[in-house]
Amino acid sequence: MALAWTSTTCSYSLTSGSYILLVLLLLGLNSGICHGLGSFGFDIHHRFSDPVMQILGFEGLPEKRSVEYYVAMTHRDSIIRGRHLAASNNQSPAPLTFANGNDTFYLNNLGSLYYANVSVGTPSVSYLVALDTGSDLFWLPCDCNNSTCETSFQASSGRVVNFNIYSPNASSTSKKVFCNSSNLCDPNQCPSTNSDCAYTYPYLSNNTSTSGILVQDVLHLITDNDQSKAVNAPITFGCGKNETGILLNGIAPNGLLGLGLDDISVPSTIARKELGPNSFSMCFGSDGIGRINFGDNGTSEQKETPFIVMPSSSTYLIDITQINVGVTVSKMEFNAIFDSGTSLTHLTDPVYTFISKTFNSQVTDNRHSSNSQLPFEYCYDLSANQTGHVIPIINLTMKGGDQYFLTNSTEIIFTAEGVYVYCLALLKSTDINIIGQNFMTGYHIVFNRDKMVLGWKPSNCYNDSNATTPSNHSLKLKAFTCAAMMLFVSFFAII
Ligand SMILES: *[C@@H]1O[C@H](CO)[C@@H](O)[C@H](O)[C@H]1NC(C)=O
Ligand SMILES: *[C@@H]1O[C@H](CO)[C@@H](O)[C@H](O)[C@H]1NC(C)=O
Ligand SMILES: *[C@@H]1O[C@H](CO)[C@@H](O)[C@H](O)[C@H]1NC(C)=O
Ligand SMILES: *[C@@H]1O[C@H](CO)[C@@H](O)[C@H](O)[C@H]1NC(C)=O
Numbered sequence: 001m002a003l004a005w006t007s008t009t010c011s012y013s014l015t016s017g018s019y020i021l022l023v024l025l026l027l028g029l030n031s032g033i034c035h036g037l038g039s040f041g042f043d044i045h046h047r048f049s050d051p052v053m054q055i056l057g058f059e060g061l062p063e064k065r066s067v068e069y070y071v072a073m074t075h076r077d078s079i080i081r082g083r084h085l086a087a088s089n090n091q092s093p094a095p096l097t098f099a100n101g102n103d104t105f106y107l108n109n110l111g112s113l114y115y116a117n118v119s120v121g122t123p124s125v126s127y128l129v130a131l132d133t134g135s136d137l138f139w140l141p142c143d144c145n146n147s148t149c150e151t152s153f154q155a156s157s158g159r160v161v162n163f164n165i166y167s168p169n170a171s172s173t174s175k176k177v178f179c180n181s182s183n184l185c186d187p188n189q190c191p192s193t194n195s196d197c198a199y200t201y202p203y204l205s206n207n208t209s210t211s212g213i214l215v216q217d218v219l220h221l222i223t224d225n226d227q228s229k230a231v232n233a234p235i236t237f238g239c240g241k242n243e244t245g246i247l248l249n250g251i252a253p254n255g256l257l258g259l260g261l262d263d264i265s266v267p268s269t270i271a272r273k274e275l276g277p278n279s280f281s282m283c284f285g286s287d288g289i290g291r292i293n294f295g296d297n298g299t300s301e302q303k304e305t306p307f308i309v310m311p312s313s314s315t316y317l318i319d320i321t322q323i324n325v326g327v328t329v330s331k332m333e334f335n336a337i338f339d340s341g342t343s344l345t346h347l348t349d350p351v352y353t354f355i356s357k358t359f360n361s362q363v364t365d366n367r368h369s370s371n372s373q374l375p376f377e378y379c380y381d382l383s384a385n386q387t388g389h390v391i392p393i394i395n396l397t398m399k400g401g402d403q404y405f406l407t408n409s410t411e412i413i414f415t416a417e418g419v420y421v422y423c424l425a426l427l428k429s430t431d432i433n434i435i436g437q438n439f440m441t442g443y444h445i446v447f448n449r450d451k452m453v454l455g456w457k458p459s460n461c462y463n464d465s466n467a468t469t470p471s472n473h474s475l476k477l478k479a480f481t482c483a484a485m486m487l488f489v490s491f492f493a494i495i
């Protein structure tokens with residue numbers, strides 16, 4: 001990897017600025033969905049990342065998985081495109097994707113989320129939006145300046161990346177949305193039927209919301225086949241004039257695309273326009289590159305589990321019936337939300353304690369002596385010459401019996417004390433269970449809204465032959481070498 005830096009001892013190659021940015025609970029709170037779901041969050045501080053990078057001399061170097069890395073990736077796009085697969089099956093009509101491409105990008109310093117480059121309006125303007133299966137509204141920063149939305153992002157190298165800001169006035173295809181036309185419109189701000197639809201859309205993270213007016217404009221899509229035929233989908237979305245909370249802290253700074261079940265979401269709109277089957281897929285590659293396709297219902301080889309239908313909930317809720325941690329099996333039934341807008345997995349007790357204690361009992365490395373600054377409870381020391389770590393395989397059995405194997409149950413972290421640890425990348429929740437994006441790595445995941453099933457299949461997002469598959473042993477060896485990825489914990493202040 002050209003961007004890697006090798007330490008003088010050459011034990012590891014380090015990629016800088018790979019933040020594990022915690023707790024991005026971008027779950028829609030709208031329409032009473034989340035009654036009874038308290039908000040929760042974690043103490044996150046910014047102070048580590050920069051000192052760590054200064055000490056190690058990373059300042060000025062490009063960061064893997066940073067915006068700069070992403071920009072570099074787009075320049076190398078032709079190389080990546082050359083390796084693309086044909087769509088997963090020869091579906092007719094062809095699946096759709098964003099006009100700027102079906103690549104999605106894992107950006108660590110923008111909240112450890114997957115982003116896509118979408119284009120909207122006439123003339124078409126591009127936005128780097130976070131993809132969130134845990135909420136419904138698509139919104140863009142709109143007619144705002146840096147007092148109420150983020151207009152730029154500063155990489156730790158100092159380079160400033162400016163974002164595009166949407167303006168209905170600047171797009172000839174923008175249309176007004178009237179205040180009686182959506183249940184998202186605030187009835188108190190509807191003096192006449194001619195008025196704009198004012199909305200406020202809150203997220204589960206504390207004091208985090210977007211507000212503004214709903215507008216309609218075209219989202220530029222293309223068919224994901226050889227023809228790349230343009231399809232302009234009229235979409236109702238939020239002209240987000242005022243963002244608050246974590247949305248002003250580097251999470252989804254250039255807009256967010258909700259992929260939930262509600263009518264307002266982009267997949268729902270595409271399905272209503274009969275532009276394709278009512279299903280979409282996301283692939284989460286372990287190299288940080290993914291894919292998104294609308295109208296993809298997967299393949300017959302994929303494993304599946306039904307979505308749990310809850311009135312008033314538009315999230316992708318599934319039922320887990322059994323957990324295997326290495327040699328230990330436990331029948332425990334619980335629901336969890338599949339949420340690409342939350343970077344880490346959060347589970348409540350007794351599941352959290354079962355997984356972590358059982359994991360701990362089967363790990364042979366020394367538990368890292370308690371350090372309140374680590375985000376995870378169970379961390380283990382890695383000695384400088386250690387070439388791998390052996391961890392128990394974790395499998396979740398979904399309703400219906402299919403197993404979901406966790407390809408990324410641990411994260412390697414470089415601590416403030418300057419040592420390496422690996423941690424079970426799981427957080428304890430007090431209210432809801434969320435399968436976050438870290439547990440989706442290595443899968444092509446299908447959100448089939450027609451059949452109301454979740455489908456999954458191991459994939460590296462380039463082709464399926466090199467996909468991650470579990471070994472037959474109950475223990476999995478995760479080797480890390482000079483080329484391995486080292487993650488720095490960075491705690492990010494939530495105001
Ligand atoms: C969120 O709000 C709750 C209740 O006010 C508080 O206990 C918690 O610390 C807050 N979390 C964050 C990250 O600010
Ligand atoms: C999308 O990905 C597929 C394979 O996954 C590839 O064949 C196609 O060229 C890509 N399309 C675009 C527009 O990037
Ligand atoms: C998004 O795609 C457009 C068109 O390919 C490109 O000009 C733009 O730079 C991309 N945006 C980012 C943030 O890379
Ligand atoms: C930001 O926009 C607001 C409202 O449009 C305006 O009052 C304020 O002066 C602007 N601030 C800057 C720094 O441009």
Ligand SMILES: *[C@@H]1O[C@H](CO)[C@@H](O)[C@H](O)[C@H]1NC(C)=O
Pocket residue numbers: 146147
């Ligand atoms: C916002 O923009 C104004 C004018 O460009 C600048 O003076 C100010 O420092 C910016 N504020 C922030 C918080 O970036």
Ligand SMILES: *[C@@H]1O[C@H](CO)[C@@H](O)[C@H](O)[C@H]1NC(C)=O
Pocket residue numbers: 143167169
């Ligand atoms: C958009 O155009 C309308 C009508 O011409 C005008 O009233 C409004 O101030 C404009 N908005 C912006 C943000 O320029």
Ligand SMILES: *[C@@H]1O[C@H](CO)[C@@H](O)[C@H](O)[C@H]1NC(C)=O
Pocket residue numbers: 148200209211242243244
């Ligand atoms: C932005 O929204 C927040 C929360 O709804 C509100 O407190 C604040 O006054 C709004 N700011 C502006 C400039 O409208």
Ligand SMILES: *[C@@H]1O[C@H](CO)[C@@H](O)[C@H](O)[C@H]1NC(C)=O
Pocket residue numbers: 277297298299300
């Ligand atoms: C996808 O949809 C097509 C047509 O609607 C159907 O024939 C096929 O069986 C579906 N595949 C899966 C995996 O659901």
Ligand SMILES: *[C@@H]1O[C@H](CO)[C@@H](O)[C@H](O)[C@H]1NC(C)=O
Pocket residue numbers: 383385386
């Ligand atoms: C690692 O190095 C230490 C001392 O530097 C040594 O005691 C230990 O045996 C080595 N471990 C392995 C697995 O080589």
Ligand SMILES: *[C@@H]1O[C@H](CO)[C@@H](O)[C@H](O)[C@H]1NC(C)=O
Pocket residue numbers: 324326393395402403404405470473474
């Ligand atoms: C875990 O799940 C995978 C994929 O379904 C399966 O092949 C493997 O046998 C399972 N391993 C255990 C220990 O249950």
Ligand SMILES: *[C@@H]1O[C@H](CO)[C@@H](O)[C@H](O)[C@H]1NC(C)=O
Pocket residue numbers: 462463465466
């Ligand atoms: C798949 O793995 C093989 C062996 O590791 C490697 O040679 C090949 O380049 C990989 N193919 C892709 C597309 O990554």
Ligand SMILES: CC(=O)N[C@H]1CO[C@H](CO)[C@@H](O)[C@@H]1O
Pocket residue numbers: 286287407408410411412441468478485
């Ligand atoms: C972020 C992260 O740790 N990704 C890892 C997920 O697992 C794959 C395969 O085990 C690794 O290659 C990634 O580095």
